[in-house]
Amino acid sequence: MDDDLRERVRTEAEKHALFNAVKYESEADVGAVMGPLMGENPDFRPHGDEIPGVVGGVVADVNAMDGEERLERLLELDPELVAELEEEEQEDEHTLPDLPNAGEYEEIRMRQAPNPNGPWHIGHARMPSVIGTYKERYDGSFVVRFDDTDPETKRPDLDAYDAILSDIEYLGFEPDEVIRASDRVETYYDHARELIDLGGAYTCSCSGEEFSDLKNSAEACPHRDKDAETTREEFEAMVDGEYGAGEMVLRVRTDIEHKNPALRDWVAFRMIDTPHPREEAAEYRCWPMLDFQSGVDDHLTGVTHIIRGIDLQDSAKRQQFVYDYFDWEYPEVIHWGHVQVDEYDVKMSTSTIKELVEGGELAGWDDPRAPTIKSLRRRGIRGSAIVDAMIELGTSTSNVELSMSAIYANNRELVDDGANRYFFVRDGVDKQVVGGPEEGKPPLHPDHQDRGPRVIPVTGGVRVEPEDVPTNGERVWLKGYGCVRHTRDAFEYTGDDISAVREEGVQVVHWVPAEGSVPTRLRTPDGDVEGEAEPAFAEVDADEMVQFERIGFARVDDHGEDESVAYFAHK
Incomplete structure (x- = not known):
């Protein structure tokens, strides 16, 4: 490489190294520089053996600078390039639309x-991804409230509380407050009593079928005009x-x-005979319905913005009646849409996945076939990779x-x-060399020559995949070794x-x-x-990511006495 070319390489490498360091607010990396450098300058490629050394010196100089x-x-x-960075930052900032009327609140919550x-499936990651991103944009607060006031139909899984918080942490966010609705039943009772006193609720002993017929006919049930004192007595009995x-139920008028x-x-409240699985809540039999509990909690915890599915539009309308009574x-x-x-x-449904796990069709919630966050995590998918993909979906209805x-x-x-x-x-098929x-x-x-080579012996022969064995007389290149010709059921070395x-x-x-x-x-x-993996694979620590060449990326899970286990991530 002559001096003029070396200087061109230095100049181009410096631009890419600076761009890389400024964009990611970290030290530049030789591998990240080499790709765009060689891609934009095809005339550099014949000097591929010398260029990494030049780039390494440039990267060292850039890393010695402050931001x-x-x-x-x-x-x-x-x-x-600076303008390009500013445009990227602007685009990133506005991937999600601004929150409505955000400027009218002292704090976004x-x-x-x-x-x-149960543990979360992949679709569940969308909400914390968006809420966490808005929290960071507005310097707001992220509240996690476990809506666990249905101990029968959607019976809580005691392990799911910590599992869900772990998933949120894995996605890169930390809640500012964690609440369990089942700890707040007395608060809901107090608000029910106040609502009764305001004339906003009454007790009803109609069967579900009876009330449905009356409701659909726009006719009041016979209990609707019950006086507040009787309603209070019957609610206390509940x-x-x-x-x-x-x-008996308590209805919002x-x-x-x-x-x-x-x-x-x-x-607003109904009776459930099945005890709650949490010991702290097992004594309760009168439980709030979600629309009442959630509406009360959103107000008491100062929530300013709610994101919910388009199919839950009626929830806001129901809760508005309660909000109007309490002013x-x-x-x-x-x-937003689903x-x-x-x-x-596998269907992306907590109940479906639970059935498959309990029936032994899936080995667990982290089975690679399961569409769950636990599965992606075990496969080596980074939480931020999921968040970025979810953010790109926006908040469309x-x-x-x-x-x-x-x-x-x-x-x-x-x-x-x-x-x-x-x-x-x-x-594998074995061939002597x-x-x-x-x-x-x-x-x-390949982008980090400083890490050195893996040393793989061939003295006992090599093992290759059947489709990689050429016909007799033809050649293949054993990567990292050289060219061999398939001759008389062996590989004859022909050079490098x-x-x-x-x-x-x-x-x-x-x-x-x-062998080995x-x-x-x-x-x-x-x-x-x-x-079979090459011998050096046995030394890779569990939880490390590797790339099996020509196959894809995988996370190392365990090295046992009989075999090692890795989880495939993606190509």
């Missing part, structure tokens, strides 16, 4: 209100557990002739489809630089001239030693795949 110096130098070298009836399930029958005198101001509401996720055969490829693309950017490369061979070196030395990472690949089209294949390879099970959404 302000980097920005000033980038502005001096290429103002257009938003809540996630999960039902803890609180004391003197009624069984279905014998609305408009019995409302054009929407679903809003007519809706139930409260209703929060801002954003309704999110559908492609790729999975239309149903939206999340392509898993979007999550995988985000994750690939996050893990590629740190994931060392290894070989993994499925259904005649001639040539005693070992192959493929790099741990890379022109065989670049100019003659010889196929590059992965391989492991026939590591039995490995790769768990994938399509089922388990068995094979």
Whole structure:
């Protein structure tokens, strides 16, 4: 490389290194610089062996600067790149629309209100992703309130409380406040008593069928004009557990002739005989319905903005009656459509997944075939990769489809630089190697030569995948070793001239030693795949990400006596 070319490389590398460091507010990385540098400057490619050394020196200089110096130098070298960064920041900031009337509130407070009836599926990640992002934008508060006041139909799973909080942490957010509705039953009772005194509620012993007929006919039930004193007495009897399930309810007095029958005198409290699974709440039998409990809590916790599904529009309308009785101001509401996720055969439903787990069809909530956050986490998907994909969906009232490829693309950017490369061979075929070196030395990472090579012996032969065995007389390139010709059921070494690949089209294949390879099970959404990994794979720590060359990224799960286990992430 002559001096002029070296100077051009330095200049271009400096721009890309500065851009990388300023964009991510961190130190520049040689690997991140090499890709765009070589892509934009094809004439650099013949000097590919020398360029990483030049880039390494430039990156070291850039990393010695502070953030302000980097920005000033980038502005001096290429103002257009600085403008591009500013445009990206502006686009990122406005991926989600501004919250309605946000400027009218001293603090933005938003809540996630999960039902803890099981761990989360992927669709559940949308709400904390959006709320957490809004919290950061407005420097607001993120409240998690467990709506666990249905101990029968949506019976809480005691393990789900901590599991859900763990999932929120994995996505990158920390709630400012955590509330369990089942701890607040007395608060709901107090507000029910006040509502009764305001003339806003009455006790009703009509059967569900009887009231439904009356409601649909816009006729009041015979209990509607009951005096407040009688209603209070009967409500206290409900609180004391003197009624069984279905014998008595407390209704909010609305408009019995409302054009929407679903809003007519809706139930605020009902009797449930099944004890709550939480010991602290097991004594209660009179439980609030979600619309009453949630409406009260949103006001008492100062929630300013609510996000809920478009199918729950009636909830706001029901709760508005309660807010009007108490003279409260209703929060801002954003309704959005449902999110559908492609790729999975299993229905994205907590109850469905629970049935499959309990029936043994799934090994657990983190089975790679399950459309759950636990599954993605075990496969090595970073939480921020999910968040970014969810944010891109926006807050449209239309149903939206999340392509898993979007999550995988985000994750690939996050893990590629740190994931060392290894070989993994499925259904291997053994071949002796005649001639040539005693070992192959493929790099741990093609963009990080400083990490050195993996050393893989070939003295006992090599193992390759059946489709990678060429016909007799043809050649393949064993990556990190060299070119071999299939001759008399063996591989004859023919040299390490890379022109065989670049100019003659010889196929590059992965391989492991026939002796000393590591039995490995790769768990994938399509089922388990068995094979062997190269010896060095046994030294990779659990939870590390690797890339099995020509197969994809995987998270190392465990190294057992009989086999190692890895979970497939994506290609």
